[in-house]
Amino acid sequence: MSDGFDESSDEILSRRLAGELPRYAAPAHLRVTIVEAAASPARRAAWLGPLLSAAATAMLLVLVVLPVLPRIVPSDPAQRFVRAVVSEHSRTLMWGARHGEILPTALPWLTQESGIALLKVFVGDERLEFVTAEPVYLERQRGIAIHYRDVDGHMLTYIALPAPGLTVPDPARVQIGRWRPALLRDSGFAAWVWKQGEIGCFLVSDMVSADDVERFKEYFGRVRATTEPVPMY
Amino acid sequence: MADLEFQRQALVHIDALYNFAMYLTRRPPDADDLVQETYLRAFRFSHRFQPGTHLRAWLFQILRNTFLTFYRVRERESPVAEDGVPEWDVPMFHHAPDDDGTAMDSHTDLERALRRLPEEFRTVLLLAEVEGLPLEEVARVMACPVGTVKSRIFRAKERLRGLLRDYETR
Numbered sequence A: 001m002s003d004g005f006d007e008s009s010d011e012i013l014s015r016r017l018a019g020e021l022p023r024y025a026a027p028a029h030l031r032v033t034i035v036e037a038a039a040s041p042a043r044r045a046a047w048l049g050p051l052l053s054a055a056a057t058a059m060l061l062v063l064v065v066l067p068v069l070p071r072i073v074p075s076d077p078a079q080r081f082v083r084a085v086v087s088e089h090s091r092t093l094m095w096g097a098r099h100g101e102i103l104p105t106a107l108p109w110l111t112q113e114s115g116i117a118l119l120k121v122f123v124g125d126e127r128l129e130f131v132t133a134e135p136v137y138l139e140r141q142r143g144i145a146i147h148y149r150d151v152d153g154h155m156l157t158y159i160a161l162p163a164p165g166l167t168v169p170d171p172a173r174v175q176i177g178r179w180r181p182a183l184l185r186d187s188g189f190a191a192w193v194w195k196q197g198e199i200g201c202f203l204v205s206d207m208v209s210a211d212d213v214e215r216f217k218e219y220f221g222r223v224r225a226t227t228e229p230v231p232m233y
Numbered sequence B: 001m002a003d004l005e006f007q008r009q010a011l012v013h014i015d016a017l018y019n020f021a022m023y024l025t026r027r028p029p030d031a032d033d034l035v036q037e038t039y040l041r042a043f044r045f046s047h048r049f050q051p052g053t054h055l056r057a058w059l060f061q062i063l064r065n066t067f068l069t070f071y072r073v074r075e076r077e078s079p080v081a082e083d084g085v086p087e088w089d090v091p092m093f094h095h096a097p098d099d100d101g102t103a104m105d106s107h108t109d110l111e112r113a114l115r116r117l118p119e120e121f122r123t124v125l126l127l128a129e130v131e132g133l134p135l136e137e138v139a140r141v142m143a144c145p146v147g148t149v150k151s152r153i154f155r156a157k158e159r160l161r162g163l164l165r166d167y168e169t170r
Helices: A003-007 A010-019 A027-067 A077-095 A107-112 A212-228 B004-011 B016-026 B028-044 B053-077 B109-115 B119-130 B134-144 B146-169
Strands: A116-118 A126-137 A143-149 A153-161 A181-184 A189-196 A199-205 A228-231
Touching: A003 A107, A003 B109, A003 B134, A010 A181, A010 B053, A010 B109, A010 B119, A010 B146, A027 B016, A027 B028, A077 A126, A077 A143, A077 A181, A077 A189, A077 A199, A107 A126, A107 A143, A107 A212, A116 A143, A116 A153, A126 A153, A126 B028, A143 A212, A153 A181, A153 B109, A189 A228, A199 A228, A199 B004, A199 B109, B004 B016, B004 B053, B016 B028, B016 B119, B053 B119, B109 B119, B109 B146, B119 B146
Parallel strands: none
Antiparallel strands: A116 A228, A126 A143, A143 A153, A153 A199, A181 A189, A189 A199
């Protein structure tokens, strides 16, 4: 029997495999690399968890506290009302009316919702088109908003609501026919402000340039002459 | 990620795993990557390891599965070996060309013959004869019945003997 035959026996081959094959030891750097790679996610998790937790807590606090933080509001009641009606006007420009209704069929509903009755109401003409009417809640008062659009596409918002503390500022008054409303500005909008009894009335638009103001005066005259709000309750 | 004690126990077997990886990949850079990937997977899935079972065999199983995953990807990427080199001789992780001097040299006919065996024959001999794992553990690593392991060992030795005879007659 040859040497080759002896070596081919199972036992000898097993011994050769176990004893003659070179063994390759892992390089030293490999162990270090593995340990570092295994540790790195843990280090990241150590600060990431608390950071996310703190961020979530801060966000929750902001959401809870934000509504009760004192807001910067004008001390002048007239300016405060103007800011509120301008906000309502800009909201309508962006989102439209909440509950658009058609005059005059909606008048009873508007009166019921707002507590203000309109003995007369401007329903539009060849220059100003009636768009919609809706009840509003501004400065803790329920009122009525009526929206118009002129032939050039300018939106106008008429708002009437109880305003016992409102004093129309004299320096801003402008003589228009037999009336003397005040012209106030806020956030790029202009507003005519006047009172009819205990009702504060506002006509808001983006007509702020010199030419526009002349037309705005004309629109005020049309609305003022044909709209008569009175407190219902 | 695994706790430090598990890591310590697993790293005891790094030399055996590296040796196995060298015979599978034939290239030290590939063996490095394969062992590192094996440990990262083992640490990540350490919760699946059943205490009391053979940690060493579990690590071998992960290493082989990882190798086969990369190996099959490589096979899909380059199904044809244009230069006639057996497809398992191209770098597994595509780090460098074959002739960069990092490929494992064969020191003996036995080593050269072992390298020429198909993977399932090489693995079964390395685990059973070189590492001394019980047949049941080898079967677990290779995900096959013990009978299949015995059959593969028998056939692997036959192939190995044939190759050794060829070397002796040259």
